[in-house]
Amino acid sequence: MMLFLKLFYSFFKIGLFGFGGGYAMLSLIQGEVVTYHGWISPSEFTDIVAISQMTPGPIGINSATYVGYTAIINAGYSSTMGILGSITATLAVILPSFILMLIISKFFLKYQKNSVVESIFKGLRPAIVGLLAAAALVLMNSENFGSLQDNSYQFYISIAIFIAAFIATKFFKVNPILMIIICGALGAVLY
Amino acid sequence: MMKNIYWDSFWSFFKIGAFTIGGGYAMIPLIQRKVVEDRKWLSEKDFIDLLAIAQSAPGVFAVNISIFIGYKLKGWKGSLVTTLGAILPSFLIIIAIALVFQQFKDNVWVVKIFMGIRPAVVALIAAPTFTLAKTTGINRWTIWIPIISALLIWLLGVSPIYIIIAAGLGGYLWGHFIDSNNKTTQKP
Numbered sequence A: 001m002m003l004f005l006k007l008f009y010s011f012f013k014i015g016l017f018g019f020g021g022g023y024a025m026l027s028l029i030q031g032e033v034v035t036y037h038g039w040i041s042p043s044e045f046t047d048i049v050a051i052s053q054m055t056p057g058p059i060g061i062n063s064a065t066y067v068g069y070t071a072i073i074n075a076g077y078s079s080t081m082g083i084l085g086s087i088t089a090t091l092a093v094i095l096p097s098f099i100l101m102l103i104i105s106k107f108f109l110k111y112q113k114n115s116v117v118e119s120i121f122k123g124l125r126p127a128i129v130g131l132l133a134a135a136a137l138v139l140m141n142s143e144n145f146g147s148l149q150d151n152s153y154q155f156y157i158s159i160a161i162f163i164a165a166f167i168a169t170k171f172f173k174v175n176p177i178l179m180i181i182i183c184g185a186l187g188a189v190l191y
Numbered sequence B: 001m002m003k004n005i006y007w008d009s010f011w012s013f014f015k016i017g018a019f020t021i022g023g024g025y026a027m028i029p030l031i032q033r034k035v036v037e038d039r040k041w042l043s044e045k046d047f048i049d050l051l052a053i054a055q056s057a058p059g060v061f062a063v064n065i066s067i068f069i070g071y072k073l074k075g076w077k078g079s080l081v082t083t084l085g086a087i088l089p090s091f092l093i094i095i096a097i098a099l100v101f102q103q104f105k106d107n108v109w110v111v112k113i114f115m116g117i118r119p120a121v122v123a124l125i126a127a128p129t130f131t132l133a134k135t136t137g138i139n140r141w142t143i144w145i146p147i148i149s150a151l152l153i154w155l156l157g158v159s160p161i162y163i164i165i166a167a168g169l170g171g172y173l174w175g176h177f178i179d180s181n182n183k184t185t186q187k188p
Helices: A002-016 A022-036 A042-054 A059-074 A079-107 A115-139 A152-172 A176-190 B002-019 B024-038 B044-056 B061-104 B108-135 B144-156 B160-178
Strands: none
Touching (some): A002 A079, A022 A042, A022 A115, A042 A115, A042 B108, A079 B061, A115 B160, A152 B108, B002 B061, B024 B061
């Protein structure tokens, strides 16, 4: 029960401070769920991001649903409880914006043209760039890349896949789903 | 008629949620076609305003849009209906995958496939960092903000939530006390 309350509180905070779109929200989820609470491992988180990217719907909702399920399963509960965890995380993550958007809709506030909101966003925007960078840096670990000492084969292949995928995304705008499929196939062939 | 609009708006957002892979910005054209051109729930101009609002509010972009349109149609009950419509496809699909994946995650092929996928996912997150840095207009006076933020989170394990709070507060104080004589309106 305590875990469900903590899950709700964590995802409520993620929804409340989730400025800057899907990937920035992933950074918040990672900070709360992987780094702070340790409910799921970094590699589980990476897998969830991959699956959330490949399935329909907003990545923030997909990953909240999946993380809610996994956190409860990892604590040793049944899949039924896992689904309850999904519901908890998903509702918690949309509740803050639901309340805020209702207020904005009610008064049709010119919220984004307000000078206070504008100043706040002047500070937020560069920080969100930092959030994205941190999300990538935190995930560059031995769980996702293998380690040079224990499995240098996996390590070198991972580095090669990372560089190729980075260039494909940044410079050639390759579709992310196609890229995930190709890298999955590479994994099946090379390992 | 009363029942109809609830069902119609629910089903519209359900389809939007079910058929946009990648989320967020990929959803805009589909939402626009449905909401502006097809159903005429919102004028073109109001829709553009709504995009700016939904983008600057916290939370999930597409969900924020659904909340607003639901409210415009039928108040908070309308919001409830459109929001449920928007998130239900994600929810059902992810639950189905989670239940199946649970059984196969230790399968030797699944393990190999995900060993290949993980570095690519990290690249997927890393690449937009640089694009975003360019579009947000980071210059040599502001470059320290993302660098310090990233290092605090990465090396010291500081929660990104504190970074968001500090950055928002910093932006407010800067705008209020230091930059207050310079009131040029900028696009958010």
